[in-house]
Amino acid sequence: MTVSPDTAPPVDSDAAFDIDARGLPCPQPLLALRRALREQPPGTLLRVRATDPASWRDFHSFAALSGRPLLRAERCGEELCYWLRVTP
Numbered sequence: 001m002t003v004s005p006d007t008a009p010p011v012d013s014d015a016a017f018d019i020d021a022r023g024l025p026c027p028q029p030l031l032a033l034r035r036a037l038r039e040q041p042p043g044t045l046l047r048v049r050a051t052d053p054a055s056w057r058d059f060h061s062f063a064a065l066s067g068r069p070l071l072r073a074e075r076c077g078e079e080l081c082y083w084l085r086v087t088p
Contacts, residue, residue, distance in 0.1 A: 016047035016083060026054040030062060037068075037086055044086040045071075055080055 019036050021029035029050040036046050048059070056073070059082045063070035071083040 016045040019046060019048045021048055021050045021052075021055070022079065023051055026052050027058060028052075029055045030058045033059070033062070033082070033084065037084075040086045042086050042088040046084050046086065048082045048084075050080045050082070051078055053080075055082075 017036065017040055019029075019032050021032045024032070029048055029052060033046065033048050036048075040046065048055075056075075059070060059073060062068070063084070068084055068087060071085060073080070073082050
């Protein structure tokens with residue numbers, strides 16, 4: 001699932017719990033997300049910031065296989081950002 005900024009629902013980036021995975025190689029960004037999904041309370045909006053190009057495939061696959069919706073995914077230069085919400 002690729003969500004373009006033009007069609008994506010609004011995501012309040014300022015309210016998100018930020019996970020800085022920039023500079024970490026695959027699969028570290030995804031592991032950081034999984035840790036936050038366990039540690040943060042339900043309803044928390046998570047934003048993962050990564051630089052590893054393989055994270056694009058990893059996060060989309062994780063969303064499809066886990067049933068957790070990827071609310072938004074975007075590329076901003078060398079940085080990739082992903083938003084997911086913690087569910088019970």
